[in-house]
Amino acid sequence: MLLGCAIYKCECEFVNLIIVVYLLGHLLYQVPKVQKIVVNCGIGDAAQNDKGLEAAMKDIALITGQKPIKTRARASIATFKIREDQPLGIAVTLRGDVSYISLD
Numbered sequence: 001m002l003l004g005c006a007i008y009k010c011e012c013e014f015v016n017l018i019i020v021v022y023l024l025g026h027l028l029y030q031v032p033k034v035q036k037i038v039v040n041c042g043i044g045d046a047a048q049n050d051k052g053l054e055a056a057m058k059d060i061a062l063i064t065g066q067k068p069i070k071t072r073a074r075a076s077i078a079t080f081k082i083r084e085d086q087p088l089g090i091a092v093t094l095r096g097d098v099s100y101i102s103l104d
Contacts, residue, residue: 037099039064040071040091057090064102068092 041060045052053070060068068090076084094102 034099035095037094037102038091039068039094040089041068042071042089044088053087053090060090060092064092064094065098066092066094 039060041056043053043056057068057070069092070087071089071091073082073084073086073088076082082088
């Protein structure tokens, strides 16, 4: 319950700031809301070094509190020595309560 109060307080402060800065009036549906935050990290060395990808996964998991997923190559590119379905980076999507906490 305490977490919900903190999010509500954060959202109210943000809405009031937007209303004052942009003079949108008191129409709350005009104020944008945060739906999700995506944290991603592209690792160019991941094709040759698996340990670098695992280290980055641990770092992002420590920062966000969620386990990241590996993003894979959609197509192979010969000049960059990248093959299809080869892991190239990591991504985490933060939604709801977690997204407001990470904004602070």
